[in-house]
Amino acid sequence: MNCPHAEAARNAGVIAIDPMVQDLDGETVRLRDAGVLARIDLLGVPAWTVTRHAEARQLLVDPRLVKDIDAWGLWQSGVVTRAWPLIGMIDAGRSMFTVDGAEHRRLRTKISQALTPRRLEAIRPDIEKFTDELLDALDAARGEDGVVDLKAVFAQPLPMKVVGMLMGVDEAQHAMLTRQYKAFFSMLTPQDERLALLAELDVFYTDLVREKTARPTDDLTSALILAEEGGEPLTEEEVVGNLKAMVAAGHETTIGLVLNAVRALLAHPDQLRLVLDGEVGWDAVVEETLRWDTPTTHLLMRFATEDIAVGEEVIRKGEGVVISYRAIGRDFEQHGPDADAFDITRPTRNRHMTFGHGPHICPGAALSRVEAGIALPALFARFPGLRLAVPDEEITKLPVMTQNDMAAFPVLLG
Numbered sequence: 001m002n003c004p005h006a007e008a009a010r011n012a013g014v015i016a017i018d019p020m021v022q023d024l025d026g027e028t029v030r031l032r033d034a035g036v037l038a039r040i041d042l043l044g045v046p047a048w049t050v051t052r053h054a055e056a057r058q059l060l061v062d063p064r065l066v067k068d069i070d071a072w073g074l075w076q077s078g079v080v081t082r083a084w085p086l087i088g089m090i091d092a093g094r095s096m097f098t099v100d101g102a103e104h105r106r107l108r109t110k111i112s113q114a115l116t117p118r119r120l121e122a123i124r125p126d127i128e129k130f131t132d133e134l135l136d137a138l139d140a141a142r143g144e145d146g147v148v149d150l151k152a153v154f155a156q157p158l159p160m161k162v163v164g165m166l167m168g169v170d171e172a173q174h175a176m177l178t179r180q181y182k183a184f185f186s187m188l189t190p191q192d193e194r195l196a197l198l199a200e201l202d203v204f205y206t207d208l209v210r211e212k213t214a215r216p217t218d219d220l221t222s223a224l225i226l227a228e229e230g231g232e233p234l235t236e237e238e239v240v241g242n243l244k245a246m247v248a249a250g251h252e253t254t255i256g257l258v259l260n261a262v263r264a265l266l267a268h269p270d271q272l273r274l275v276l277d278g279e280v281g282w283d284a285v286v287e288e289t290l291r292w293d294t295p296t297t298h299l300l301m302r303f304a305t306e307d308i309a310v311g312e313e314v315i316r317k318g319e320g321v322v323i324s325y326r327a328i329g330r331d332f333e334q335h336g337p338d339a340d341a342f343d344i345t346r347p348t349r350n351r352h353m354t355f356g357h358g359p360h361i362c363p364g365a366a367l368s369r370v371e372a373g374i375a376l377p378a379l380f381a382r383f384p385g386l387r388l389a390v391p392d393e394e395i396t397k398l399p400v401m402t403q404n405d406m407a408a409f410p411v412l413l414g
């Protein structure tokens with residue numbers, strides 16, 4: 001029916017995700033209150049989002065939901081085009097991030113095997129060295145007033161150094177990549193600029209893959225290129241896609257994990273004490289931060305290849321589904337009535353779903369845990385008097401729709 005009343009009724013239950021949101025807790029609570037499946041509006045584009053742990057867990061193993069953008073009705077009909085500011089979050093080239101089923105396993109296996117806890121033990125000394133160097137840099141970057149930006153000098157460069165080393169991206173390129181991803185994720189970047197920078201990044205990564213094809217080294221990019229007996233080798237496009245996904249994901253999300261953990265501890269001094277006194281481990285801080293303040297707020301997007309009933313609602317064939325990990329971390333059913341509280345001693349702290357579930361579960365989960373598990377204790381050991389240089393309310397969030405990304409994190413090192 002095309003009458004304005006029906007239209008208004010349909011819109012009534014729709015939550016518009018605000019690209020400029022500062023009150024992320026408010027957004028999270030609104031989504032959780034809206035039900036298991038909420039109707040959202042992403043800059044004019046309608047989608048569903050899943051806000052609860054149990055249902056997300058089911059949907060994430062449901063083969064009727066796929067990552068292939070061609071399964072999206074609004075894309076097929078041309079309503080969504082590359083002019084939409086979030087298109088780069090979905091139409092990111094062929095890679096383990098965008099493909100399902102047997103092909104997905106083919107694209108992903110080598111990466112997940114390289115990132116197991118056991119394999120990561122080999123690079124622990126490198127991560128410790130990067131951490132120490134960046135702690136020196138923090139010390140040196142202190143201004144006249146003693147203030148230094150923990151994001152720019154520490155939390156941001158560390159994951160880039162680690163993923164750069166793993167994938168074979170030269171240090172000289174890290175500043176360029178940081179700048180480009182910042183512009184990519186920011187909703188203030190005009191769409192033509194975003195598309196241009198994505199094209200530039202494609203050229204950069206393609207050149208890198210060609211260089212590694214000619215002269216393979218011992219990094220993961222070279223390993224992805226080298227054909228193996230039996231297995232079908234990846235195409236150049238697939239290696240480029242995986243490399244992009246690794247750098248973008250490895251860089252952006254771990255920044256949030258480290259900063260959100262520091263922020264939570266500084267806001268809860270009693271809990272910081274428990275860790276510093278050795279009563280609770282740093283792993284508990286990492287897990288509780290992952291649950292309570294997820295680096296990824298919303299993950300775009302999957303598409304229904306058939307009608308899928310979820311509780312009272314039906315996701316229709318062709319509709320898009322977002323997973324709202326921040327709301328899922330605050331699910332009362334999963335974490336109890338105090339789900340909104342940060343509590344490193346909570347019994348369910350390891351039962352969060354921040355890394356996803358099912359075939360696409362984050363292949364870098366163990367890596368991010370190792371990074372944060374090294375960075376956080378080293379930071380507090382070196383600067384036991386670490387504190388915020390501004391009131392917590394003055395920490396601003398960047399205009400990024402899908403990630404919990406702070407503009408800066410000014411601290412006094414004590």
Ligand code: STR
Pocket residue numbers: 088089090092097244245246248249252253295296299403
């Ligand atoms: C950014 C743009 C790009 O070139 C490639 C990718 C694929 C991986 C995506 C990444 C994206 C955005 C951030 C994501 C990451 C996988 C994990 C990370 C979604 C679209 C998270 O925030 C969980």
